[in-house]
Amino acid sequence: VRHLMIAGNWKMHGLQRQVQALTTAIKEGVTSYTEIEVVLFPAFVHLNQVQALLTQTAVKVGAQNLYPAPQGAFTGEVSGPMLVDIGCQYVLVGHSERRMLFQEDLALVAAKCQAAVAVGLQPILCVGETKAQRERGETEAIIAEQIRTIIECVGVAALQQAVIAYEPVWAIGTGLTATPEQAQAVHAFIRHLVAQNNLDIAKAIRILYGGSMKADHAAPLLAMPDIDGGLVGGASLDADHFLAICARAHQQQSEYS
Numbered sequence: 347v348r349h350l351m352i353a354g355n356w357k358m359h360g361l362q363r364q365v366q367a368l369t370t371a372i373k374e375g376v377t378s379y380t381e382i383e384v385v386l387f388p389a390f391v392h393l394n395q396v397q398a399l400l401t402q403t404a405v406k407v408g409a410q411n412l413y414p415a416p417q418g419a420f421t422g423e424v425s426g427p428m429l430v431d432i433g434c435q436y437v438l439v440g441h442s443e444r445r446m447l448f449q450e451d452l453a454l455v456a457a458k459c460q461a462a463v464a465v466g467l468q469p470i471l472c473v474g475e476t477k478a479q480r481e482r483g484e485t486e487a488i489i490a491e492q493i494r495t496i497i498e499c500v501g502v503a504a505l506q507q508a509v510i511a512y513e514p515v516w517a518i519g520t521g522l523t524a525t526p527e528q529a530q531a532v533h534a535f536i537r538h539l540v541a542q543n544n545l546d547i548a549k550a551i552r553i554l555y556g557g558s559m560k561a562d563h564a565a566p567l568l569a570m571p572d573i574d575g576g577l578v579g580g581a582s583l584d585a586d587h588f589l590a591i592c593a594r595a596h597q598q599q600s601e602y603s
């Protein structure tokens with residue numbers, strides 16, 4: 347049984363006071379959702395603060411990005427060893443906002459994935475197609491290229507400690523969610539791609555859905571056989587909304603167990 351994960355990507359939001367309140371509310375609210383894994387992704391500058399608030403809880407912390415080199419003259423960047431050192435377990439890699447706004451190409455995303463795995467961080471590899479690509483019928487080709495580059499450059503074994511997030515670009519921050527059937531079809535395709543390289547890893551790897559996930563429609567998404575949780579943006583900035591999604595995941599996990 348794969349354990350459902352609900353991850354909150356706070357992106358570039360929040361000042362210390364809000365981060366304090368949000369983290370505290372989430373930490374207190376999730377204590378009854380013992381069946382699932384909850385991970386928060388604050389901005390770099392808030393990682394220590396969030397980490398300190400979460401000690402002795404089951405909630406984990408991850409970073410939104412890393413630089414591939416372990417150290418050096420890379421002004422403004424943050425390395426994998428630095429993240430491990432302050433207690434991060436996860437790191438987002440290849441988020442579409444970084445692929446598009448900061449021109450992160452397939453090779454850079456693979457290098458980041460490799461750097462994460464090398465220091466024991468668990469990468470959450472984000473993949474997804476744009477609206478135009480979907481309309482041209484290129485969804486599977488785009489996803490396959492994004493996944494295959496990782497397998498070719500980093501090796502399929504790296505996926506043993508990774509999570510994949512399917513985030514259709516047209517669903518991010520738009521209020522448009524993929525239907526459970528649309529998402530399931532892509533998730534099954536991703537699992538099939540991994541299975542072509544390693545069946546055991548394909549069965550074990552968690553594939554999250556991301557893109558305008560909200561509490562009121564999370565349940566049917568989470569009930570799909572190849573959807574193993576959610577990577578939540580906007581709704582993770584509101585403790586009640588985020589906790590309501592965690593509740594749905596907890597309920598779904600109880601049905602599996």
Ligand code: 13P
Pocket residue numbers: 355441513517518519520521556557558559577578579580581
């Ligand atoms: P929204 O939930 O705001 O659409 O963001 C999704 C996302 O990009 C998570 O990484």
